[in-house]
Amino acid sequence: MPTRILIPSGVLCLGFDRAALARGVKAKPDLIAIDGGSTDSGPFSLGAGQSKYARSVTKSEWRELMLARAEAGVPLVIGSAGTSGADACVDWMYDITLELASELGQSLRIARLYSGQPVTRITEALAAGRVRPLTPAPKISAESLAQMTNIVALAGAEQIQAALNTGADIIIAGRTTDTAIIAALPLARGDHAGAAWHGAKIAECGALCSTNPTSGVIMVDFDDAGFTVEPLATGAECTPHSVSAHMLYENADPFILYEPGGYLDVTATQYQAIDSRRVRATGSKWVPGAYTVKLEGARHAGFQTTLIAVLRDAHYVANAAAWIDKLHSFLNALIAQRMGLEPASYDLDFRLIGVNAALGAMENRPGSPTEVGVLLIITAPTQAIAAEIGKLANPHLLHYPLTENEELPTFAFPYSPAQSDRGALYEFGLNHVLALDDPMSAFRLVVENV
Amino acid sequence: MAQICEIAHKVRSKNAGPFWVTVDVFCGTAQAYETLTKALQTEAVAALYHQPSQLLKRFDIPSLNVIKFSFPRPVIQGHRSDRDMHGAGWATLLAEYEI
Numbered sequence: 001m002p003t004r005i006l007i008p009s010g011v012l013c014l015g016f017d018r019a020a021l022a023r024g025v026k027a028k029p030d031l032i033a034i035d036g037g038s039t040d041s042g043p044f045s046l047g048a049g050q051s052k053y054a055r056s057v058t059k060s061e062w063r064e065l066m067l068a069r070a071e072a073g074v075p076l077v078i079g080s081a082g083t084s085g086a087d088a089c090v091d092w093m094y095d096i097t098l099e100l101a102s103e104l105g106q107s108l109r110i111a112r113l114y115s116g117q118p119v120t121r122i123t124e125a126l127a128a129g130r131v132r133p134l135t136p137a138p139k140i141s142a143e144s145l146a147q148m149t150n151i152v153a154l155a156g157a158e159q160i161q162a163a164l165n166t167g168a169d170i171i172i173a174g175r176t177t178d179t180a181i182i183a184a185l186p187l188a189r190g191d192h193a194g195a196a197w198h199g200a201k202i203a204e205c206g207a208l209c210s211t212n213p214t215s216g217v218i219m220v221d222f223d224d225a226g227f228t229v230e231p232l233a234t235g236a237e238c239t240p241h242s243v244s245a246h247m248l249y250e251n252a253d254p255f256i257l258y259e260p261g262g263y264l265d266v267t268a269t270q271y272q273a274i275d276s277r278r279v280r281a282t283g284s285k286w287v288p289g290a291y292t293v294k295l296e297g298a299r300h301a302g303f304q305t306t307l308i309a310v311l312r313d314a315h316y317v318a319n320a321a322a323w324i325d326k327l328h329s330f331l332n333a334l335i336a337q338r339m340g341l342e343p344a345s346y347d348l349d350f351r352l353i354g355v356n357a358a359l360g361a362m363e364n365r366p367g368s369p370t371e372v373g374v375l376l377i378i379t380a381p382t383q384a385i386a387a388e389i390g391k392l393a394n395p396h397l398l399h400y401p402l403t404e405n406e407e408l409p410t411f412a413f414p415y416s417p418a419q420s421d422r423g424a425l426y427e428f429g430l431n432h433v434l435a436l437d438d439p440m441s442a443f444r445l446v447v448e449n450v
Numbered sequence: 451m452a453q454i455c456e457i458a459h460k461v462r463s464k465n466a467g468p469f470w471v472t473v474d475v476f477c478g479t480a481q482a483y484e485t486l487t488k489a490l491q492t493e494a495v496a497a498l499y500h501q502p503s504q505l506l507k508r509f510d511i512p513s514l515n516v517i518k519f520s521f522p523r524p525v526i527q528g529h530r531s532d533r534d535m536h537g538a539g540w541a542t543l544l545a546e547y548e549i
Binding site for chain 2: 428
């Protein structure tokens with residue numbers, strides 16, 4: 001059965017063209033789907049279980065989508081809610097939804113799909129040989145798994161279908177693959193499987209597959225042979241080039257995309273312009289395989305304090321690299337003397353902004369700037385130790401001389417106090433898949449009428 | 451001698467998940483594609499990114515006039531020694547590479 005999915009934008013909080021959204025609602029979609037996040041911004045959201053997006057923006061955009069859903073009378077699905085899709089992020093999104101339901105006077109059936117994994121489940125699966133590494137994968141053990149603050153599994157189409165089968169008006173899903181929230185319904189209705197996954201991949205970033213990436217809104221029509229994609233903003237166009245090129249985006253392999261239960265192969269896909277704005281794709285293949293879900297995990301990796309000093313004196317700018325080397329050794333000695341800490345128990349990382357801060361050792365055109373920003377990132381086991389090292393470093397970052405026989409220099413601090421406590425640091429610790437016999441066995445569905 | 455960015459339409463890079471980076475060279479025309487596929491040695495690109503060349507995946511895609519390189523991040527995204535959370539700055543190394 002042909003299926004029409006409306007995608008308001010690549011991620012909630014990125015904004016969308018309101019007129020285009022209204023046009024999409026009038027075109028009678030079968031479902032509205034939007035992504036709520038990814039690992040794009042780093043491990044913090046998963047580690048801390050917090051959204052990276054502003055609550056105010058999330059709420060105002062979600063309000064518009066809840067109104068669009070009410071008008072269209074079809075399910076609204078958000079995947080990877082609250083950036084990382086950790087359980088706490090699903091709860092955060094649910095709270096916002098409850099507030100809006102009350103403010104808008106909507107009676108709703110809401111399904112929450114939780115992707116969070118108890119450490120014990122993953123530890124047992126590891127022992128049973130059901131957790132397998134991808135390339136490259138950090139080494140894991142029961143001990144390293146126990147350090148994870150959050151582990152999530154990426155849900156696929158089956159788990160979203162289970163949520164849809166509850167008759168929910170709104171589905172707030174934890175971590176899912178970017179594509180699953182779009183592919184689930186066409187797959188359930190028997191549309192072409194290769195087309196369902198491929199069309200979902202093309203549309204998951206919203207209008208990024210069109211000539212006007214910021215306009216957001218995309219419609220995809222799925223059927224038994226292929227899919228057709230159309231941007232809904234005035235002036236935006238999809239071309240065979242813009243659509244096929246989207247498979248390059250954030251994909252290590254532009255032809256193969258792994259999903260729970262198999263992979264998509266677009267090697268033989270044909271892209272055809274239907275008119276100046278719509279593209280049809282056929283020939284995409286879905287290759288079924290073992291049922292595995294990808295795991296993501298973040299663990300606590302210390303606490304950080306940072307300082308920034310700006311060097312403007314030409315002599316110091318020219319010798320910035322030598323200056324930080326010397327200062328680094330000096331600080332290590334001072335920390336050992338005053339705090340009794342060995343260098344192995346903390347980390348001092350100097351970045352020269354204006355020289356090679358973005359690329360480090362890979363930089364082959366280091367800058368010769370007018371001024372250099374010196375960013376000192378301190379990582380230590382507790383915030384108190386990181387902050388103490390920051391205070392210890394402060395006067396030396398301000399005054400440390402290159403040579404002994406010179407007047408004390410003073411560099412530019414942009415604010416007072418010079419040190420900023422950054423809080424907890426997290427790092428990704430899993431690049432693995434978990435084998436499942438029953439797709440729902442690692443996911444939890446909660447349905448409520450409000 | 452010319453820089454890649456003087457021949458190609460655009461060079462971009464981005465993480466492909468926390469463990470990989472991918473660099474796309476949009477050549478723009480079939481002619482530029484032909485020039486660049488011949489001139490860009492996989493080993494040289496690997497060296498540019500301090501990568502062993504056996505870990506570097508290369509895709510020459512004539513239908514898009516695109517050359518794509520993917521390789522594991524030497525530092526996992528967000529690790530304390532990561533310098534570019536999104537991997538977007540890595541493109542400039544290839545864009546400024548002279549052939």
